[in-house]
Amino acid sequence: MMQTARIILAVTCAALLAGCGNGSDTPQLMNIRSTTAGPDEFGILPPKPLEMPTDLAQLPEPTPGGTNRTDPTPEADAILALGGRPGAGAGLDGGLLAHAGRYGVASGIRQTVAAEDLQWRRDNNGRVLERLFNVNVYYRAYENQSLDQHAELWRWRQRGVRTPSAPPPPAE
Template identity: 60%
Template sequence: SVVPNKPLQMPKDMAALPAPTPGGSNLVDPTPEADAVAALGGNIARGTPGDAGLMAQVSRFGVDPSIRQTLAQEDLDYRRKHDGRLLERWFNVTVYYNAYSRQSLDQYAELERWRARGVRNVSAPPKD
């Protein structure tokens, strides 16, 4: 969470300095996302904060500005309905994973299902 500033550099030409931008970014400010793109061989100039085509596709049916609040409330309601047994509530034991266990994916069973179909996944652990 703590990123050091970039080292200071002397400009090549003191007469060609950029105009100051009050409240703007500084040349020594850390840019971890752009640095990661450059380190992986990407082109920083081609990257955009939001891909216009992707954004158009995912928002084609409209966008609910309060979706985060709606989902948070629905999640809270669901967890209240599945809040555990008396002693779990009494001792404040988390029941989050138990509440969502029916919705979780068994990753190893899914991996075997895809392997049985002949699909390779080179990043998956090898068969025992």
């Protein structure tokens, strides 16, 4: 009987100690881990469709390890979709950057935001049971900062603004 109690106590202590930390000072909000060694679905970009140029002289000279016309160019595609000039620089469009920074740009903003977010997560991720059982607390930590998309949709529709698409209603 006494030996069984010691074994139960030892197992309980081991389980508690195993959940105490992840070896990092940074609080983990999105506790998502892949259990497989499969491909990253979000890292795969489909190639552009093949097309025949009107003049074969437009084809670039093939270079080993170089790019070809069907390689995906997500940055250039995003710049073009946001109204930038096609082929403006190496992925950067001066006009797009000037428009984005027209009200001023704070230097070191990424480091400032990262430090503030880290402090926010430390202050709001102190729930022991959630850390112990590796529960995703991201949405709960930022809950009071999130936008109620359905209330916003209703608000804009009441004002007569066309909203051609809407998020699905929440499952209850």
